[in-house]
Amino acid sequence: MADLSKDIGGSVSAMRRRVGDALAVLFLAATMTGLVVLMVLLVDIVVQAWGWLSPGFLANYPSRFPEQAGIKSAIFGSLWMISLTGLIAIPVGVGAAIYLEEYARTGWLLRVIQVNIANLAGVPSVLYGILGLALFVRFLLLGRSLIAGALTMALLILPVVIISAQEAIRAVPSGVREGALALGATRWEVVRDHLLPMSATGILTGVILALSRAIGETAPLLMIGALSFVAFIPEGIMDSFTVLPIQIFNWASRPQPEFKHLAAAGIVVLMVVLLIMNAAAITLRNRLDKRRQQV
Amino acid sequence: MNGASNIASRNIDLAVKARRGFGERIIRFVLAGCALVSVLVTVAIAATLIYESVGFFRDVSVLRFLTESQWTPQFVDKQFGIWPLLSGTLLVTLIAALVAMPIGLFSAIYIAEYAGDRIRRVLKPGLEVLAGVPTVVYGWFALTFVTPVLQSIFPSLGVYNALSAGLVVGIMIIPMVASISEDAIRAVPRALAEGGYALGGTKIEVVSTIVVPGALSGIVASFILALSRAIGETMIVTLAAGATPNLTINPAESIQTMTAFIVQVSLGDTPHGTIVYKSIFAVGLTLFLITLGMNLLANVIIRRYKESY
Numbered sequence: 274m275a276d277l278s279k280d281i282g283g284s285v286s287a288m289r290r291r292v293g294d295a296l297a298v299l300f301l302a303a304t305m306t307g308l309v310v311l312m313v314l315l316v317d318i319v320v321q322a323w324g325w326l327s328p329g330f331l332a333n334y335p336s337r338f339p340e341q342a343g344i345k346s347a348i349f350g351s352l353w354m355i356s357l358t359g360l361i362a363i364p365v366g367v368g369a370a371i372y373l374e375e376y377a378r379t380g381w382l383l384r385v386i387q388v389n390i391a392n393l394a395g396v397p398s399v400l401y402g403i404l405g406l407a408l409f410v411r412f413l414l415l416g417r418s419l420i421a422g423a424l425t426m427a428l429l430i431l432p433v434v435i436i437s438a439q440e441a442i443r444a445v446p447s448g449v450r451e452g453a454l455a456l457g458a459t460r461w462e463v464v465r466d467h468l469l470p471m472s473a474t475g476i477l478t479g480v481i482l483a484l485s486r487a488i489g490e491t492a493p494l495l496m497i498g499a500l501s502f503v504a505f506i507p508e509g510i511m512d513s514f515t516v517l518p519i520q521i522f523n524w525a526s527r528p529q530p531e532f533k534h535l536a537a538a539g540i541v542v543l544m545v546v547l548l549i550m551n552a553a554a555i556t557l558r559n560r561l562d563k564r565r566q567q568v
Numbered sequence: 569m570n571g572a573s574n575i576a577s578r579n580i581d582l583a584v585k586a587r588r589g590f591g592e593r594i595i596r597f598v599l600a601g602c603a604l605v606s607v608l609v610t611v612a613i614a615a616t617l618i619y620e621s622v623g624f625f626r627d628v629s630v631l632r633f634l635t636e637s638q639w640t641p642q643f644v645d646k647q648f649g650i651w652p653l654l655s656g657t658l659l660v661t662l663i664a665a666l667v668a669m670p671i672g673l674f675s676a677i678y679i680a681e682y683a684g685d686r687i688r689r690v691l692k693p694g695l696e697v698l699a700g701v702p703t704v705v706y707g708w709f710a711l712t713f714v715t716p717v718l719q720s721i722f723p724s725l726g727v728y729n730a731l732s733a734g735l736v737v738g739i740m741i742i743p744m745v746a747s748i749s750e751d752a753i754r755a756v757p758r759a760l761a762e763g764g765y766a767l768g769g770t771k772i773e774v775v776s777t778i779v780v781p782g783a784l785s786g787i788v789a790s791f792i793l794a795l796s797r798a799i800g801e802t803m804i805v806t807l808a809a810g811a812t813p814n815l816t817i818n819p820a821e822s823i824q825t826m827t828a829f830i831v832q833v834s835l836g837d838t839p840h841g842t843i844v845y846k847s848i849f850a851v852g853l854t855l856f857l858i859t860l861g862m863n864l865l866a867n868v869i870i871r872r873y874k875e876s877y
Contacts, residue, residue, distance in 0.1 A: 276741060286770075289770050289772075289773070290770060290793060291569050292772060293770045293771050293772035293773070294587055296772050296776075297678075297682055297772070298769075299674060300674045300675075300677050300682060301678055301682070302674075303670065303671045303674030303675050303678065304674065304675040304678045304679065304683075304691060306742075307671065307675060307694070307698055307739065307742045307746075308691070308694045308695075308698075309741070310698075310739050311694060311697060311698050311701075313713070314701070314705075314709050314713075317709065317712075317713050318705075318709075321712065328860075364602075365602045365605055365767060366602075367600075367602075368598065368599045368603075369599070369601030369602040369603040369605065369606055371597035371599050372596075372600050372603040373603055376599060376600070377594055377600075377603070384608075386606065386607060388867065389606060389607055389610050390606050391863075391867065392610070392860060392864065392867075393606060393607025393609060393862050395793065395796055395797070395859060395860075395863040396613065396800075396856070396859065396860070397797075397800025397801075397802065397827065397855060397856075398800070398802065399802045399827050399830055399831065399852075399855075400612070400613055400617070400800070400852055400855065400856055402830075402834070403613075403616065403617065403830065403848065403849065403852045404609075404612055404613050404616050406834065407616045407849075408612060408616060409619065409801065411840065428609050431605070431606060432606065432607065435606060435633060459588055459592050460592060460596075461591070461592050461595045461596075485700065486700075487703075489700075489701075489703070489704070491702070491704040491802075491803050492703075492802040492803055492806075492827070492831060494829070495831055495834060495835065496830070496834045498592065498834065505731060509855035518702055518704045521704050521705070521708065522704050522707070522806075522807070524793070525704070525708040525711060525712070525807055527706065528807075533708075533711075533712050534713075536708050537708070537712075540705050540708060543702065543703075543705070544705070547700060547702070550777065551696075551697075551700060555693075566824070
């Protein structure tokens with residue numbers, strides 16, 4: 274009798290365990306799916322780009338002959354674009370974060386601004402392109418210029434910069450503020466001499482990640498009319514321009530297989546740039562973690 | 569003597585304070601201006617979309633826009649019924665949801681509940697890389713890899729189809745579902761799970777009856793936010809889904825999404841002020857309202873239904 278019930282109990286729990294094991298395998302398989310696709314994607318890019326990624330590819334202007342086509346103007350365009358975007362978005366974003374964290378009084382207005390920033394981060398990028406087209410290109414008569422593109426991009430990454438800067442500033446222990454204020458520092462002196470230096474690494478990490486988003490964005494710049502055939506290097510902020518993602522899009526959308534390979538070669542360059550930026554952000558983050566542990 | 573110097577130093581103190589006060593006020597003003605920019609951006613997006621849409625709706629009534637089933641701005645007989653673009657968007661989003669919701673949720677459960685520290689340190693950066701891949705790269709991948717693979721399975725499949733685009737959009741949003749869901753699962757207190765184990769529950773029973781239900785609001789919010797991202801995705805669908813406004817639920821057909829239409833018009837030489845130019849603002853407004861609604865809904869769900877432990 275007693276043996277029987279133990280048997281039933283044993284078989285039930287064995288079955289329960291088997292179900293558990295099966296589902297654990299399913300969860301693992303699901304997790305691996307994403308990573309396997311990532312590997313396939315990366316291998317496919319390298320295979321497709323093989324033989325097309327030459328010094329000439331980096332040094333040539335775009336061409337309708339695939340063998341002569343290159344990304345020189347796109348590389349310079351992307352550099353211009355990312356620098357201008359950073360110059361606009363970083364001061365405004367960090368300034369907004371300082372205000373929201375250190376100056377603004379808690380209340381409904383602050384809550385509205387916070388919800389608004391969270392929502393801005395979720396607005397589709399193509400709509401920033403529509404805004405840029407109507408506001409910067411047409412209304413402010415900036416045309417299809419670098420500055421119109423950079424302003425559009427700056428607005429796009431602004432919420433990301435603000436949110437990450439806020440988190441970095443918030444992470445500074447409140448004792449630092451209170452100590453400095455008690456010694457007679459003004460609010461701005463607290464920010465300038467203590468909060469900004471102490472949160473600089475965190476802010477920089479967020480900024481790099483935001484800029485790496487901007488460097489891969491395509492849709493907003495397509496909207497404002499970045500050109501795909503640019504056979505010169507931009508020399509000022511009013512020049513027309515192309516960037517790496519636009520050049521990749523242009524090549525990818527052509528039917529001839531040679532251009533698909535060119536697109537792959539362009540993607541390799543873009544991904545290497547992104548990899549470097551992300552590695553920098555991760556290194557900074559690790560250093561930050563280490564310093565936090567010491568405190 | 570002493571008194572005089574006291575007065576003098578007090579005067580200097582006051583002057584310093586006044587100057588500092590003035591500087592402080594300017595700085596405060598400038599910083600507040602920065603914060604105001606974020607509000608102005610929202611206002612500017614809404615105002616632009618509404619302003620140009622009003623011009624559009626003067627020519628095409630809102631009723632026709634919302635009820636007719638043809639979208640043919642390129643034809644001589646122009647029809648502006650939003651449904652073909654809307655159905656294209658929803659079809660791609662549905663396929664993406666079928667990919668990303670289970671895979672993203674299961675990944676979150678695995679990472680939060682099963683993976684050891686060392687595995688987690690590989691998995692999480694891997695997902696972050698997946699999230700950082702530019703969408704134009706995903707679009708290229710859909711067109712040059714996923715579509716040919718699908719064509720070898722379904723030989724009748726065209727070069728442009730909703731299926732390939734939808735699958736890749738799904739892959740793109742997996743990291744978003746996984747990371748938000750993982751945070752929600754982690755926020756469920758350990759004590760609840762320990763209680764489940766103490767009552768004799770197996771791991772899967774504790775996870776499926778205690779941990780996941782406890783994190784449900786966050787999980788649902790992650791689904792909504794990810795689908796909102798899928799609806800607004802542009803480059804993958806522009807490259808891989810086609811440019812055929814098509815009222816269909818057949819994933820093998822070429823379709824056009826709202827975002828792809830907006831890009832298509834801006835790529836062409838559509839003169840400023842024409843009805844076709846204005847139509848991108850009406851489509852953009854529709855897109856804005858849908859994604860804004862979903863983002864706000866996700867916010868409300870997180871706030872209202874969050875279990876407070």
